[in-house]
Amino acid sequence: MGFDGFFFGRLDYQDRARRMRSKEQELLWRASDSLTPPMADLFTGILPNGYNPPDGFCWDQSCDDPPIRDDPDLEDYNVDDVVQRFVNIAIAQSTVYKTNHIIMTMGSDFQYENANLWYKNLDKLSLRQRPAGQRLHRANLTWPLKTDDFLPYADNAHDFWTGTLPFRPALKRYERLSNSNLQTCNQLEVLGGSASRKGPFGVGDSHTMKNAMAVAQHHDAVSGTEKQHVANDYARRLANGWLHCQVVVSNSLAALSGSSAERLYCDNLNISVCPLTESSKKFSVTVYNPLARSVASAVRLPVNGSVYIVLDAGGKSVDCQVRTKLFLYTFVNTVILETSTAFIFWKKVILHLICVFQFLQVTFDPDTGLLSSLSNLETKQSIKLTQNFYWYNASDGNNAHSNQSSGAYIFRPNTSTPFVISKTAKIESFQTSVVQEVRQWFSPWVSQVVRLYADSRAVELEWTVGPLPIADSLGKEVITRMDTSIQTAEYFYTDSNGREVLQRKKNFRPTWKLRQSEPVAGNYYPINSRAFIKDDVDQLTVVTDRSQGGGSLRNGSLEIMLHRRLLYDDTRGVAEPLNETSDIFPEGLVVRGRFLLTLDRPSSAADTHRPLAEEVNPINERTTCLFSGLQAALPPAVHLLTLSQWDEDSVLLRLEHQFQTWESKVHSQPVTIQLQKLFSTVEVVGVSELNLSANQWKEEMKRLQWTPQSGTTIGRTHTRAHTHTQWPSFINLAQQRV
Numbered sequence: 001m002g003f004d005g006f007f008f009g010r011l012d013y014q015d016r017a018r019r020m021r022s023k024e025q026e027l028l029w030r031a032s033d034s035l036t037p038p039m040a041d042l043f044t045g046i047l048p049n050g051y052n053p054p055d056g057f058c059w060d061q062s063c064d065d066p067p068i069r070d071d072p073d074l075e076d077y078n079v080d081d082v083v084q085r086f087v088n089i090a091i092a093q094s095t096v097y098k099t100n101h102i103i104m105t106m107g108s109d110f111q112y113e114n115a116n117l118w119y120k121n122l123d124k125l126s127l128r129q130r131p132a133g134q135r136l137h138r139a140n141l142t143w144p145l146k147t148d149d150f151l152p153y154a155d156n157a158h159d160f161w162t163g164t165l166p167f168r169p170a171l172k173r174y175e176r177l178s179n180s181n182l183q184t185c186n187q188l189e190v191l192g193g194s195a196s197r198k199g200p201f202g203v204g205d206s207h208t209m210k211n212a213m214a215v216a217q218h219h220d221a222v223s224g225t226e227k228q229h230v231a232n233d234y235a236r237r238l239a240n241g242w243l244h245c246q247v248v249v250s251n252s253l254a255a256l257s258g259s260s261a262e263r264l265y266c267d268n269l270n271i272s273v274c275p276l277t278e279s280s281k282k283f284s285v286t287v288y289n290p291l292a293r294s295v296a297s298a299v300r301l302p303v304n305g306s307v308y309i310v311l312d313a314g315g316k317s318v319d320c321q322v323r324t325k326l327f328l329y330t331f332v333n334t335v336i337l338e339t340s341t342a343f344i345f346w347k348k349v350i351l352h353l354i355c356v357f358q359f360l361q362v363t364f365d366p367d368t369g370l371l372s373s374l375s376n377l378e379t380k381q382s383i384k385l386t387q388n389f390y391w392y393n394a395s396d397g398n399n400a401h402s403n404q405s406s407g408a409y410i411f412r413p414n415t416s417t418p419f420v421i422s423k424t425a426k427i428e429s430f431q432t433s434v435v436q437e438v439r440q441w442f443s444p445w446v447s448q449v450v451r452l453y454a455d456s457r458a459v460e461l462e463w464t465v466g467p468l469p470i471a472d473s474l475g476k477e478v479i480t481r482m483d484t485s486i487q488t489a490e491y492f493y494t495d496s497n498g499r500e501v502l503q504r505k506k507n508f509r510p511t512w513k514l515r516q517s518e519p520v521a522g523n524y525y526p527i528n529s530r531a532f533i534k535d536d537v538d539q540l541t542v543v544t545d546r547s548q549g550g551g552s553l554r555n556g557s558l559e560i561m562l563h564r565r566l567l568y569d570d571t572r573g574v575a576e577p578l579n580e581t582s583d584i585f586p587e588g589l590v591v592r593g594r595f596l597l598t599l600d601r602p603s604s605a606a607d608t609h610r611p612l613a614e615e616v617n618p619i620n621e622r623t624t625c626l627f628s629g630l631q632a633a634l635p636p637a638v639h640l641l642t643l644s645q646w647d648e649d650s651v652l653l654r655l656e657h658q659f660q661t662w663e664s665k666v667h668s669q670p671v672t673i674q675l676q677k678l679f680s681t682v683e684v685v686g687v688s689e690l691n692l693s694a695n696q697w698k699e700e701m702k703r704l705q706w707t708p709q710s711g712t713t714i715g716r717t718h719t720r721a722h723t724h725t726q727w728p729s730f731i732n733l734a735q736q737r738v
Contacts, residue, residue, distance in 0.1 A: 165549025168224030185245035192252025204247025390418035394475030407570020467588025
């Protein structure tokens with residue numbers, strides 16, 4: 001993005017203490033192992049006081065520190081005292097930094113509501129400051145190099161901020177779906193031209209959704225660390241953005257298809273509700289594929305009939321099944337279907353239950369009803385796999401070690417051993433040529449559907465959790481845990497914001513010696529899109545449909561937190577317990593989500609899970625035309641990250657090479673894209689390259705160059721099977737359209 005520096009305040013208290021002693025609070029952060037240095041090197045500074053002002057220098061209306069009184073005739077004249085105290089603080093601060101150039105933050109949360117108080121005093125103080133010294137870059141020094149990240153974060157021995165990772169799971173999913181809607185809206189706005197913004201369905205825009213999504217990226221928004229009524233407002237803004245984008249989508253489809261037939265949107269498929277499909281005997285459906293490559297995907301729609309005929313856009317019959325008069329399952333290879341004879345096939349569970357298709361086999365234990373094994377028939381590998389649901393009893397802050405309770409920020413179970421919800425599951429099975437399905441019931445508030453689709457290389461686990469019972473006055477933090485025969489040696493892997501993968505290890509930090517005080521919370525990490533465990537032979541990857549948190553607390557195990565309901569506030573600013581209810585769910589929030597599980601050889605696992613993570617958020621619209629915005633599909637390694645309107649005559653394009661250098665023998669190689677032969681409705685007459693954030697021409701971007709200390713590359717470790725030329729992860733182009 002062209003940044004020269006990054007400054008932040010929150011890192012683990014143990015890491016902070018070490019860096020203060022060694023004067024390593026400024027460093028060079030190498031954020032990618034796939035980009036040729038120094039492309040991803042970012043100078044990083046740790047702020048001296050979080051993001052708060054020095055003691056005695058808070059001049060907000062919420063503070064009690066005295067203002068600067070600079071009239072010498074006043075009895076309470078205090079300029080000399082203020083200046084001396086400020087100088088003393090600056091000198092003390094400089095002892096834990098490498099140079100005499102330091103930074104001070106003046107302000108904090110919920111401040112500057114009366115900005116005049118701040119600026120009036122800052123103006124007085126600035127006239128009397130002593131010179132700060134040379135800038136850090138001009139000091140011409142070398143800086144420690146860091147290649148891992150700063151997670152997990154704790155501000156004290158029992159205060160790990162890993163509670164935010166799974167907090168408000170419904171909002172996190174809604175934000176992820178909203179992004180899928182936004183990208184669809186952006187694409188069809190470009191492909192449909194000006195008629196998409198003003199057409200037979202009215203005036204629409206993508207800006208409303210863009211603005212709502214931008215606000216939802218705030219660190220107290222998608223993280224969930226806001227009051228309940230504020231979370232409701234974020235969701236309301238996103239819902240309003242959907243409405244504006246649906247006009248754009250309808251107008252664009254009308255322009256591309258030549259049909260102005262009414263289009264309805266099923267926004268509640270997560271709760272199996274679509275009034276059109278449930279009430280109509282005949283209807284047409286468009287399945288829009290926002291990816292720049294062909295996708296084979298199953299489509300599920302709630303219906304009331306028992307027999308349906310499904311035809312594709314060419315009139316060819318498409319295989320489909322009806323599940324107990326509830327769901328219509330059909331399988332599409334590209335993007336369009338209309339409405340083969342469907343039938344119900346119901347099978348009682350007898351002895352071992354095995355779901356098997358072309359690529360995968362899933363086995364269930366006949367005594368417990370739990371998963372017992374997973375096999376990849378293509379690679380001839382098999383692992384033991386048991387999956388179940390558990391809950392941690394949230395700390396109420398009343399114990400001998402600490403008075404810290406679990407809350408919006410803090411995850412702190414009062415025991416390291418979770419309680420199993422049920423050792424067995426009641427199960428029913430449903431097997432057809434389209435899908436094989438096993439439904440599991442663990443308790444009145446936990447159930448799951450295990451699905452294996454034809455031609456799929458992944459097993460789908462659709463879990464439903466809630467409302468979490470609290471009549472026993474115990475806060476609950478619910479997880480699912482997968483125990484396998486994979487020999488992980490306490491290592492596991494999580495993605496970094498959906499992109500590169502970082503290696504994790506239980507009770508270990510790559511750059512400092514950890515004194516572990518919270519064996520569960522201190523081993524939880526963000527899982528934005530995937531996590532996996534592996535040994536030399538097998539790799540089990542879990543692709544998630546929202547940002548979550550999890551860890552590997554035992555050999556061969558991976559646990560992910562799904563839902564939380566707490567009875568106490570953790571005193572970090574939200575000022576209310578995490579107890580989500582609504583008019584629809586007065587007894588507590590019910591959350592539904594899904595995982596996609598793959599089993600592969602470690603050397604080729606990314607070839608499966610990288611494309612799979614793109615497919616986890618489909619978006620469906622309804623019409624009968626067949627249209628492609630591409631002349632040819634992009635290669636599997638390339639992701640169409642952005643296609644959006646830039647101005648009246650140009651569009652913004654971002655292409656992402658999504659494989660790390662070491663991940664795939666095939667797809668980690670550099671890729672060449674012929675832009676002029678990419679789109680079907682966009683004629684490329686010129687290209688200008690921008691930085692990633694699209695606010696600066698690439699040729700004008702001049703970043704400061706920093707020198708790392710020799711021999712200090714620490715943090716990330718991977719075994720690379722091969723080396724090759726590295727590439728920029730993102731290509732950003734503004735393209736002219738005729």
